[in-house]
Amino acid sequence: MKILVTGGTGFVGTAIVKELISRGHQVWAGSREGKQGGAGQAIKLDVTNPASVLSAVAQADPDAVVHLVGIIAEKGAQTFQAVHVDGTRHVLAAVPRGARYVHMSALGADVNSKSGYSASKGSAEALVKASGLRYTIFQPSLVFGVGDDFFGRVLRELVSTAPIVPQIGDGTFPFRPVSVQDVAQAFAGAAESETGAGETYALTGPQEYTFRQLLEMELSALGKKKPIVAVPIVLMNLAVPMMNLLPNPPITKDQYAMLKAGNTAPNEPAKTVFDLPMLKLPEHLPEIVAAAKG
Template structure:
């Protein structure tokens, strides 16, 4: 098959491209710079530019399109509306009507969410469902793997920066992280076969953790022993807006809102439908942190 992957040089994109290539498909890895991603054929693709999307689709002439482009924080013209909603609209308009379309959303996607990120993901999903395409939507939880941003950087810095580890509120917010390998296998399976047509699947791992347990797991993998100190939510509610006055805030308002909501769901039926290996965070974390350190 000929498959176009938007965001093909990102953390998840590279894993999806490698998985598709390993299955014998001809893959185009789209990115704003059109740079090589280590697998597949590079093609310039900026989802905020309709002409760029049309040109990339024309070059690939795909049997399937995997749309992965997303941002976790807004910067300049790269807003949630521009990237998640308008970008999805541009891709949907360019996809051949006979092609399969596989869409990256997120757990918590909801047009009524208080998080701008989650609300935009919900609006993008609505566009997909109204597109008339043969689609599958995936909603991953936190994605872990070598090169990930959350476990390899954000959480690592949080537990390493000070003599104590700050915990948001009571730390009971639930998460069910999923490996990038599981995510790549799910997307590849949906792209190459008529699995889950018209369905929306949560992509979550084999074990649920509270936020406090994630902090403890990160500390243990780093070989650190530090006290974890709860920070009351009223204090966090005051501190986060002040942090966002910094050029690179340690946590954005949207990330804070999503952390408080938690991020969990059962791993069925996706695990069975796509035959996912369900790799465990505890087993992968030492390699993730070792690569981040190097």
């Protein structure tokens, strides 16, 4: 099959492109710059530009499109509305009507969410479901693997920066991280077949952890011993907006809202439908933080 992957040079995109190629598919890896960032044939594709999307689709002439492009924080013209909602609209309009379409959403996607990120993901899902395409939507939890942003940067900086480790509230918010290998296998399975057509799947790992447990695991993987100190929610509610006045805040308002909401769901039926290996976070976290330090 000929498969076009938007965001094909990012952390998740690179893993999915490699998985598709390993299955014998011809893959185009789209990015705004059109630069070779990994496996697959590089192609210029800016989802915020309808003409760029149409050009990439015409060049690839795909049997399937995997749409991954997303941002964690807004910057300039790269807003959640422009990238997640309008970008998805542009891609949906360009996808050949007979092609398979696989969409990257996020666990917690909800148009009514207090998080701008999650709300925009919910709006994008609505567009997909109304598109008339043979779609499958995946909603991953925190995705872990070498090069990930959360365990390799956000959580690592949180436990490394100060003499103590700040814990948001009572630290009981639940999470169920999923490996990038599991995510890649699920997306590839959906793109190459009719499996899951018309369905929405949560993508989560084999075990649930509290936020405090994640902090303890990150400290252990880094070989650090520090006290974990609970910071009352009321204080965090005041501190986070002030942090966001910094050029590169340690945590954005949207990330904070998502942390408080937790990020978990059962790993079925995706685990069975796509025969996922269910890799475990503790076995891979030391490698993730070691690579991030390097």
